[in-house]
Amino acid sequence: MHSHYDKNTMDIYIHSICKNKMNNIMKQTPMENVQELRDAAWFGLEKQKRSTGWLILLDIISPSMSALGVGIENKCRAYESLNKQGTHINSPEILLSPLTHDKVHKQISKDVLRIECEVKGVDTSKSYIRAMAIFSKRYPVISYVQGMCDIFKLFMDVHSISHDTHVAEALSYFCFEKIVSKYLDYFSSRQVGIERSIEEIEELLQKNRPKLFLHLQKSSVEVKYFAYNWMSTFLIREFLHHKEVFDAHFSLGPAEFIRFNVSFATALVIYLQETLMSSDFEGILYTLQRINEIEWSTMEIQRVLSVSYIIYSGGSLYEDLNKINKPQ
Numbered sequence: 090m091h092s093h094y095d096k097n098t099m100d101i102y103i104h105s106i107c108k109n110k111m112n113n114i115m116k117q118t119p120m121e122n123v124q125e126l127r128d129a130a131w132f133g134l135e136k137q138k139r140s141t142g143w144l145i146l147l148d149i150i151s152p153s154m155s156a157l158g159v160g161i162e163n164k165c166r167a168y169e170s171l172n173k174q175g176t177h178i179n180s181p182e183i184l185l186s187p188l189t190h191d192k193v194h195k196q197i198s199k200d201v202l203r204i205e206c207e208v209k210g211v212d213t214s215k216s217y218i219r220a221m222a223i224f225s226k227r228y229p230v231i232s233y234v235q236g237m238c239d240i241f242k243l244f245m246d247v248h249s250i251s252h253d254t255h256v257a258e259a260l261s262y263f264c265f266e267k268i269v270s271k272y273l274d275y276f277s278s279r280q281v282g283i284e285r286s287i288e289e290i291e292e293l294l295q296k297n298r299p300k301l302f303l304h305l306q307k308s309s310v311e312v313k314y315f316a317y318n319w320m321s322t323f324l325i326r327e328f329l330h331h332k333e334v335f336d337a338h339f340s341l342g343p344a345e346f347i348r349f350n351v352s353f354a355t356a357l358v359i360y361l362q363e364t365l366m367s368s369d370f371e372g373i374l375y376t377l378q379r380i381n382e383i384e385w386s387t388m389e390i391q392r393v394l395s396v397s398y399i400i401y402s403g404g405s406l407y408e409d410l411n412k413i414n415k416p417q
Contacts, residue, residue: 126146126152126340127146133336134336137251139247147264165255172219193233194218216261224265236326239329242329244260268323271343286354287312287313300366305365314374319354324350324357327381337394337398348401360389
């Protein structure tokens with residue numbers, strides 16, 4: 090794949106910009122081990138360390154090495170307790186009727202059919218159904234929304250590498266809940282969270298690439314035509330096989346997840362600008378609605394993440410990226 094940023098000097102430059110800015114954040118972190126983990130996560134965690142890394146970065150368990158095992162055991166017990174609670178949830182009784190639960194269960198089961206649930210030769214579809222049922226009971230106003238299984242899969246893929254299915258299910262649930270419960274307005278009937286993110290992407294494109302944004306407008310392409318699906322699962326569907334993308338997201342902590350996610354979505358459009366600028370309405374949507382079909386290299390992912398961080402940190406792409414073009 091080719092893009093406007095295929096220059097070694099630019100890659101080195103933006104990589105150093107982002108590393109310096111990340112190091113500044115790290116200095117503000119009181120715990121040295123968390124600091125090192127965040128720094129490492131920005132550049133991609135090892136597969137075998139990702140499960141524990143994400144649990145710490147998402148504040149699921151304590152970062153203390155001596156307490157890791159106990160922390161995981163406690164989460165497994167807590168999950169089992171949630172599973173046994175059934176409908177005993179703090180919410181209006183009307184929302185917890187058997188009819189409602191039956192309808193939700195059917196929705197979850199239908200969605201699970203789309204998901205590749207096999208892990209190490211074992212069908213884990215029941216884990217998805219169980220976890221999503223628990224979430225729907227704990228958050229009945231939201232209940233279950235199509236696409237949640239895709240988000241849960243991200244965590245199941247990671248935790249299944251280091252743990253057996255039952256432990257992976259429990260840990261995945263708490264990671265899933267940490268993110269989704271913080272951004273419930275993305276899953277409400279009005280989906281105001283998604284609408285807000287789409288507006289923010291539009292603003293960032295106008296700020297950083299006005300010519301590209303104008304081309305989209307002239308081509309009658311509204312940002313919502315492609316960004317709605319992106320933001321409905323936080324681009325997890327599109328980058329499910331590139332866990333390093335979410336290493337970077339989680340390195341900033343749960344509170345900054347959406348802000349960086351919006352920056353990443355914007356950087357994605359900017360990264361593809363050469364193709365988009367030479368395309369019409371149909372071609373633009375063909376490219377942006379099939380992001381998951383692009384074979385991304387590690388270097389390309391790092392480029393997009395680097396641009397994402399410049400946007401996230403409030404920097405100007407024109408100032409930061411065009412410095413290398415100035416005469417010495």
